[in-house]
Amino acid sequence: MTTLITGGTVVGPLGATPTDVLIDGETIAALYAPGVAAASGVTADKVVDAAGKYVVPGGVDVHTHMKLPFGGTFASDDFESGTRAAAWGGTTTIIDFAVQRTGEVVQDGLAAWHALADGNCAIDYGFHMIMGGIDDEALKAMDYLVEHEGITSFKLFMAYPGVFYSDDGQILRAMQKASDNGALIMMHAENGIAIDVLAAQAVARGDTDPVFHGITRPSALEGEATHRATVLAQVAGNTPLYFVHMSASEALAHVSAARGAGRNVFAETCPQYLYLTLEDQLGAPGFEGAKWVASPPLRPRDEPHRDDLWRGLRTDDLAVVSTDHCPFCFKDQKELGRGDFTKIPNGIGTVEHRMDLVYQGVATGRLSLERWVETCSTTPARMFGLYPKKGVIAPGSDADIVLYDPNAKTMIGAATHHMNLDHSAWEGFEIAGKVDTVFSRGTEIVAGGAFHGRAGHGQYLRRGLTQYLR
Amino acid sequence: MTTLITGGTVVGPLGATPTDVLIDGETIAALYAPGVAAASGVTADKVVDAAGKYVVPGGVDVHTHMKLPFGGTFASDDFESGTRAAAWGGTTTIIDFAVQRTGEVVQDGLAAWHALADGNCAIDYGFHMIMGGIDDEALKAMDYLVEHEGITSFKLFMAYPGVFYSDDGQILRAMQKASDNGALIMMHAENGIAIDVLAAQAVARGDTDPVFHGITRPSALEGEATHRATVLAQVAGNTPLYFVHMSASEALAHVSAARGAGRNVFAETCPQYLYLTLEDQLGAPGFEGAKWVASPPLRPRDEPHRDDLWRGLRTDDLAVVSTDHCPFCFKDQKELGRGDFTKIPNGIGTVEHRMDLVYQGVATGRLSLERWVETCSTTPARMFGLYPKKGVIAPGSDADIVLYDPNAKTMIGAATHHMNLDHSAWEGFEIAGKVDTVFSRGTEIVAGGAFHGRAGHGQYLRRGLTQYLR
Amino acid sequence: MTTLITGGTVVGPLGATPTDVLIDGETIAALYAPGVAAASGVTADKVVDAAGKYVVPGGVDVHTHMKLPFGGTFASDDFESGTRAAAWGGTTTIIDFAVQRTGEVVQDGLAAWHALADGNCAIDYGFHMIMGGIDDEALKAMDYLVEHEGITSFKLFMAYPGVFYSDDGQILRAMQKASDNGALIMMHAENGIAIDVLAAQAVARGDTDPVFHGITRPSALEGEATHRATVLAQVAGNTPLYFVHMSASEALAHVSAARGAGRNVFAETCPQYLYLTLEDQLGAPGFEGAKWVASPPLRPRDEPHRDDLWRGLRTDDLAVVSTDHCPFCFKDQKELGRGDFTKIPNGIGTVEHRMDLVYQGVATGRLSLERWVETCSTTPARMFGLYPKKGVIAPGSDADIVLYDPNAKTMIGAATHHMNLDHSAWEGFEIAGKVDTVFSRGTEIVAGGAFHGRAGHGQYLRRGLTQYLR
Amino acid sequence: MTTLITGGTVVGPLGATPTDVLIDGETIAALYAPGVAAASGVTADKVVDAAGKYVVPGGVDVHTHMKLPFGGTFASDDFESGTRAAAWGGTTTIIDFAVQRTGEVVQDGLAAWHALADGNCAIDYGFHMIMGGIDDEALKAMDYLVEHEGITSFKLFMAYPGVFYSDDGQILRAMQKASDNGALIMMHAENGIAIDVLAAQAVARGDTDPVFHGITRPSALEGEATHRATVLAQVAGNTPLYFVHMSASEALAHVSAARGAGRNVFAETCPQYLYLTLEDQLGAPGFEGAKWVASPPLRPRDEPHRDDLWRGLRTDDLAVVSTDHCPFCFKDQKELGRGDFTKIPNGIGTVEHRMDLVYQGVATGRLSLERWVETCSTTPARMFGLYPKKGVIAPGSDADIVLYDPNAKTMIGAATHHMNLDHSAWEGFEIAGKVDTVFSRGTEIVAGGAFHGRAGHGQYLRRGLTQYLR
Numbered sequence A, B, C, D: 001m002t003t004l005i006t007g008g009t010v011v012g013p014l015g016a017t018p019t020d021v022l023i024d025g026e027t028i029a030a031l032y033a034p035g036v037a038a039a040s041g042v043t044a045d046k047v048v049d050a051a052g053k054y055v056v057p058g059g060v061d062v063h064t065h066m067k068l069p070f071g072g073t074f075a076s077d078d079f080e081s082g083t084r085a086a087a088w089g090g091t092t093t094i095i096d097f098a099v100q101r102t103g104e105v106v107q108d109g110l111a112a113w114h115a116l117a118d119g120n121c122a123i124d125y126g127f128h129m130i131m132g133g134i135d136d137e138a139l140k141a142m143d144y145l146v147e148h149e150g151i152t153s154f155k156l157f158m159a160y161p162g163v164f165y166s167d168d169g170q171i172l173r174a175m176q177k178a179s180d181n182g183a184l185i186m187m188h189a190e191n192g193i194a195i196d197v198l199a200a201q202a203v204a205r206g207d208t209d210p211v212f213h214g215i216t217r218p219s220a221l222e223g224e225a226t227h228r229a230t231v232l233a234q235v236a237g238n239t240p241l242y243f244v245h246m247s248a249s250e251a252l253a254h255v256s257a258a259r260g261a262g263r264n265v266f267a268e269t270c271p272q273y274l275y276l277t278l279e280d281q282l283g284a285p286g287f288e289g290a291k292w293v294a295s296p297p298l299r300p301r302d303e304p305h306r307d308d309l310w311r312g313l314r315t316d317d318l319a320v321v322s323t324d325h326c327p328f329c330f331k332d333q334k335e336l337g338r339g340d341f342t343k344i345p346n347g348i349g350t351v352e353h354r355m356d357l358v359y360q361g362v363a364t365g366r367l368s369l370e371r372w373v374e375t376c377s378t379t380p381a382r383m384f385g386l387y388p389k390k391g392v393i394a395p396g397s398d399a400d401i402v403l404y405d406p407n408a409k410t411m412i413g414a415a416t417h418h419m420n421l422d423h424s425a426w427e428g429f430e431i432a433g434k435v436d437t438v439f440s441r442g443t444e445i446v447a448g449g450a451f452h453g454r455a456g457h458g459q460y461l462r463r464g465l466t467q468y469l470r
């Protein structure tokens, strides 16, 4: 089966050029200058007219939590609903987090997550491994996963004492291992020990509304943990280090400094930190703000965080936009924390909207068209060892392709979204652009306003080492 | 005429991938995944086997001075000898500096340089304009050149009082104009007023050897001018600003700070600042050091400049490597300054060796393969409005292509080089790699150890605005 | 004649302690712990009860311009009226600026200023020398003044091209000289070349109101010049460098960085930059804003300048508060610039109010009591080679003493001030404190709400080298 | 009993001035300008001729550990021998650390230390409190000690997990308390959790020599902890924070940044970090290096730490020099760690040599005479609430006075020192200056090369809050 996409403008990190794309089976077979395919008699089983549209590599969302157990409940999207929603939004690859619970054998945790995903995904997927505790066994498992399982990135937590938390000694040991086997350490950087004191003090004095979730997690403590992790990575031997869900100016400043010094330090942010605020969303009247309880929290409106994060995306101090997709329904889930914000399940659902929300930055002049593709597709693929299979329109690459229409509009809301979620953190957002058609490994899974994919089409991705070192 | 390059590894800023390249006439017609061209019956007039070789976009050297008049003599390469030498070294585009002498009509200066180049170039070429004085006429000429002549970059000098020097008011006015018409200001950043005091003091006390050229141009004064120019560009309205031939840690630090703040500030360095030093070369016994007299000067060996510059290339604070090719023969030219270093013509000849010298950084682990292509070809093309015509292997681009052999070696020296120069600043350097074959707009101009090009093949390039804003 | 001041609290940079002070003739003879003088039978010709009052060293204002010629007119205070007003305000020493006009012999300029001051001053005074041009003769004069005239500080201008302006080469030469003879270089740091372009453009487009004086002198250009001067001082050999009238956050940041690196770099600010703004004063309706035209200008209200300057006073990055007293009457003087802000004489009159205005920072918690004395009296004396003769309450020091009443109030306004000025830049300011009694070299010159001094009491001070190096 | 010190030069932080000093009983009664005492007939029971000598306030060493239990043994100096040695060296006040062991009632720890010191000290003394664990009781005890016991500073440890270590939550709570009651938090800033991993790894691979004590405590981990503590203090509400025994450039840089931002952050260093190195002392052959095992460790010779620390003393980023006096004999004590550096008792004995070792910086031009007095006497007194009783030569202050002879010499070594220690960390050091005479509260305790003091002369000092805020 061959498909020829003609008349579109292929966009990559370096520029946008009119190019025709020939798909043969699951991969891209050839690229042609305009007119060449026709002139040289190239034929295809199907021809797709992409005139007026951007032809971009399918989105790569490297931070999702389908079905994550948290606070006695589970994230409301499973791999089927979550990957279908992702596809609707132009994302053709996710990397989800398999979890080793503290005390558990690492491989058992991985097996459990394979069981959740296997046969259920609409798009390709990989796993990072959350390490719930670093000991001699866990360090051996890191080698095993890199070598045999295609898992080359490991997430550690400086927050959540008693749950996922690793102390600085455990972090150092994991970093030494990564320094050795080339894996990437992913860090949730908030000083959870200090935060738990502040949260307990707030609850004790009766400050239990959702907004106190944000007030007790000040940005200074994200900055502190970020700095600490960069130092530990330096002591461990310039370990590749990737900060997840960066939300704070202070944290970004430490990343910029480390990068300016030539260190292998990287960071992602998420759409919620680019658009939403502590006052406007988390501080919504009554218990409404619970919809936006996530960690790190939304930041104060009058502080420079959002502007700094957009600038970080421009300067590449922020390399990636992911979603940290971790949806919990308001009813029965978010409501677990009525009267005590510390009991609200943490998470926001965005997997369907990432490509649109970042494109909105292009539409409003905050980001270049090239950086949109780079931060949402190319760099995530390179960062996590999937390039050039994913993240680029090039001969030999998987035919994960999105036709994006800059002249159409997208309205976001719970009534129309495809995530399994009874509300939307983005209700009422209107985007100046629209996902038109989505190919996953050569198969047209979204087109004409309908989903044509299927659970099980998506394959597990064994990943190589990060290609983003310098 | 069609040519198919098969079996090679195409290298770009994002990675290296096995890809076949079809050239049709002067441009690239198609790219194929390995095996696809054969399977689908693609034929070509000529097939080139690139197995084991890198297939890279032809080099773009954005800083050359063919036949430049300086201190009563002329740079020893003219456009014929200089572009031929460039081709030998894998460079397929140069941007030279047309000069408006103080008092002269800008367009007259440009016409003179067209006369020098027209019909003489082996490879394609463009011009920047050196502005010898900013007044109302000159500002109008800037608009004219951007709109009608394809000249979109203007060089100003904070050094050389009385020759090319512009004062801060003239610089500000030129920057305001560039802020308006989108042109790029290129800056020679050294505090020439202070340097002239130091140089005169040195000569007065009898310190006349070549090494005093370096001692009287301290790196702090390059840093100072660099900072000043970034502030003037900010006052003028975030004018796009590009520092030429950066040599000093202090200067780089100011560029890094401005870039971290999201400013449109860019810089290049040159191979001499990456490898050579004040003590080892400029301080050679007797008058020998005159070979390395250039401005800014080679920097002290025990200061961190070279390490910082390599790091800047990795972090993209330095975006481009150019040569500042400005050769003067030792005999009769450099010798003009015997007994008075201020009379030595300033310049070093490197146009032939840039691709090799930067590749040597790849061979020794200082730079990635991707950054080699990016700094020597892709970014220079994007920075100066030539992309995607130049700087990339993509359908529709000019077929400027270099096959680079990482397993061969290159020995550099005056006996073998092709520049019109009686010595080499790089005598004895051995490179772990070699330019094998060079295509310029589809024509094989270097192959099999011979030059097959011709004067006049090279065409003048009308350039667009810089594409490197953010 | 002996005077015993009893019951007061002596305040110095290190703390406040109850201490009795014995004056004998013109100097302080002894300090006693409370009760000791009485117990040991010390008698005095006069006993002053200072209960409830601070006993502080007389103020030292190191930046005044009595009778300065500027733009075709003269500052409205002469040495008689100006020093009398200073005394009223608790200042017992001024250092004024003698001027060498460009082309004039330095010593002739000094003689002219001696003629203005001699026999007219109510308090002691010294001179800095404004160098109107640096050449071989001027450099020799610098040595002469340091050695023979007690003039150890020299002011240069990076602003005012064509009037006081020195280019970077002249500045470098003067700094080399100062590096050699120990003198202090005082710098007016604004990029006057760039400012003149902006001012001319404003006038050309009809923006002629006083507020454009501020808009065309952006803080970035004070920052730029400040950085440049620190680099030139470094190249000259760690020359002691003192920035006058600092008004801008950017400038302060460069001073902080240089000081953090251990460089001999110092700065003063003035009350106007601590309290007044571009919008509130300089932007007053009609031509009213002319009252506040001074250079550098008042800064925009919503930028961080004022907070940063107060913080700089706390951290010692700003070492001194002076006034830059340079009064021009509104009528006939400021009015010279109606319709063209560039013709408004530059200057504000504050010599009478400095001690009060800075004490107001103590009253409102922005500054410690100790720093008030340190920035207004002790450090200026040490910085300019007058310590311990001036600036401290210590045995052997001149009996320049102020009794300051923290429980009284001071109302400022043209109706009550003693400066020769038809308006007040501080009209309506109310201070929570009051100068009660002032001694100059043992003589009570202000007491009981009356002036008891006389023109000619003040003596010329031959100064030593700065004592503030580190 | 009255004593008149005549003919000397009184030195304070602001300058040096010839002044006569009258002591009456335990305090300073009066200061006289030269000649005044004689002319006015002042008599005294004793007259001391200080001609040619500096008259300085007695040294204040705010960091000593007499009889500290550590690793199964006790520091070899008790309060008698230790304070006598201090007196020999010109130190007239120490502040020692009372210890609350984890689990112990704070007041019981304090009582134990009072029992050790009471009646045994040759000079005045105070206590800080080491908090071995922060819980509700401990927080109440902090209030009690500030209010009733004159203990206004509390030391916490980020190192030594399982012994003195506090986690970030405990630190935050203690800081909140200090923010409330005005106490000063003193911090041992090393990331002990990470260090313990490195130390265990070293021992496991057989790297057990003393030098590995230094190698496993890299300066980056002192920098990290320093940054973290400044952030926690900011979150707690600009808590006054004082870093003890700073040894590393990275740590100093964080302190400088916080201070530049106007934060109440302070630091001390110790003579060992100014002079000694990891290679030269800690890396001495065999087990010899054990003499210099202390935490933080001596730093690598070729890194910039020592130069940076001297510069920090000049710039006031380092406010105090203390000794961290904690002597252990080589025989039977240091030897406990043969074959395992982690078992070597940590500490160096310097209490006798501080004034000399810092004066050596004056003699060699690294520090001004004024800063010697300021860092060794005045600032420690102000920092810890003892000013003006201690730290200054002023009427009403305690007559703690040292006559220092800049023309004599001091040789340091175990054969001649007065500490109870079988070796000297400073063996062979020769100082260009000498303590001549020492007064403690009016009593001459060292004079004529002999000790005239007695155990029990020294009194306990109830201290006020720090006076060093800004």
Ligand SMILES: [Zn+2]
Residues within 6 Å of the ligand: A188, A244, A245, A295
């Ligand atoms: Zn997380």
Ligand SMILES: [Zn+2]
Residues within 6 Å of the ligand: A063, A065, A324, A326
């Ligand atoms: Zn997450």
Ligand SMILES: [Zn+2]
Residues within 6 Å of the ligand: B188, B244, B245, B295, B296
């Ligand atoms: Zn140049």
Ligand SMILES: [Zn+2]
Residues within 6 Å of the ligand: B063, B065, B324, B326
């Ligand atoms: Zn050039």
Ligand SMILES: [Zn+2]
Residues within 6 Å of the ligand: C188, C244, C245, C295, C296
């Ligand atoms: Zn001025």
Ligand SMILES: [Zn+2]
Residues within 6 Å of the ligand: C063, C065, C324, C326
């Ligand atoms: Zn002035």
Ligand SMILES: [Zn+2]
Residues within 6 Å of the ligand: D188, D244, D245, D295, D296
């Ligand atoms: Zn300690």
Ligand SMILES: [Zn+2]
Residues within 6 Å of the ligand: D063, D065, D324, D326
């Ligand atoms: Zn200690």
